[in-house]
Each structure stands twice: as structure tokens, then as C-alpha cells.
Amino acid sequence: MSESALIVVDVQNDFCPGGALAVAGGDEVVPGINALMEDFDTVVLTQDWHPAGHGSFASTHGADPFTFIEMPYGPQVLWPDHCVQGSVGAAFHEGLRTEGDLIIRKGCNPAIDSYSAFFENDRTTPTGLDGYLRTRGVGNLTIAGLATDFCVNYSAVDAAKLGFNVTVRTDLCRAIDMDGSLAAALAGMKAAGVTLV
Ligand code: VGL
Ligand code: ZN
DSSP, rough: OEEEEEEOOOOOOOGGGTTOOTTTTTGGGGGHHHHTTOOSSSSEEEEEEEOTTTTTBBBGGTTTOOOOOEEETEEOOOOSSSOOOTTTSSOOOTOOOOSSSEEEEEOOOOTOOOSSSSBTSSOOSSSSSSHHHTTEEEEEEEEEOOOOOIIIIIHHHHHTTOOOOOEEEEEEOOOOOOHHHHHHHHHHHTTTTTOOO
16 A cells, blocks of 8 residues: 655745745645645645746846746746745745645756756756655655646656656646646646546
């Protein structure tokens, strides 16, 4: 019998209303996620955690936010500066319970963005979360948080590819939804075998 874990993705101030990369209704997921934590022995929180001048920031390239550039690993959306290490914006939402077992910080390499909790955006550099979960006998994952179409999507698809049984609580996620990215993400997660609830 394999164990179950909850992965809470990027419930940070910058992704909540008033934040630098605010997701509409981002703060609405907090009470439901707090309650859901009660059902899991293992809770992992992820935290987007960029150095100032990160390669995914539009300002680093003198470009407009929400445009694209070509990185060595493929096209990359350029974002407003967000979740800078140690800033208030990078802190978890103040209402979020943070007693969880592990916090994975991602996006620390200035040259590579990292949406997924498992791999950086080059899709090969691991965060170590796969090994953490496997060595604890975890086979079932439930994922909730921000944003549905980026970090939740990448984490869920990578987890399914790694062989985990994955459920995404879409009711406890909110999306950025840029140019149809939410519909594409939902279709991609389904195609990867992720259960959407
Ligand atoms: C995210 C864009 C940039 C996310 C993180 O948490 O979905 N999106 N960095
Ligand atoms: Zn980021």
C-alpha cells in the first residue's frame, strides 16, 4: 500500500491579490488547503524563490512582462519581478498553515526558471522531491495551489511521468490564464493521466 502526500504549490503573497504576479482569487484557496492538510501524513510546500535579476524576469532583459524569449531550454515567458528570495512577496500567504514536512524552494538558478516541483524548466535538473517521496513510500499525490496553468500543471505532469498516481484539486487552484494557457494546461494534465477534481 503506498502512502499519500499533499503538495501545496506556491501559495505566496506575490501570487495573491496585491502581489507582483497576482493570480485572480489566489487567496481563496487558503482555507480549503489548510483543511485538506489534515487528511495527509506527508505535506510538502513549494516556494518560488528567485534571486534578484532572475532570467525569467522581464526587467532583466529590458523587455515587457508577458512576452517571450528563447532560453537554451526553449521559449520562456517573461514575468514581472516576483518571489525574490527573502522578500515579503516570496513569503507564504499569512493564513496558510506551514507546519508541513518539507519546503521545496525552486527557481534559485538565475539562468533556469522552475515551474515544476520536480524539475527545472530544462526538464532535466531535479529538485530532489522525487527521491524524497519515493524513499518515504509515497505513490499517491494530491496537488493544489497556484497557478493552475504553470507551476501546478508542470508539477502534475512531471509527477505523472515519474509514475506517481496524481490528483489535482482544481477547486483549490487558481490560474494566470494567459492566451488560453488554462485550457491547454487542463488538456495536458488529462492527457498525462492526471485526475482532475
Ligand atoms: C509561477 C510564473 C512564474 C507559478 C511561478 O507559481 O505558477 N508562475 N513563476
Ligand atoms: Zn517564478
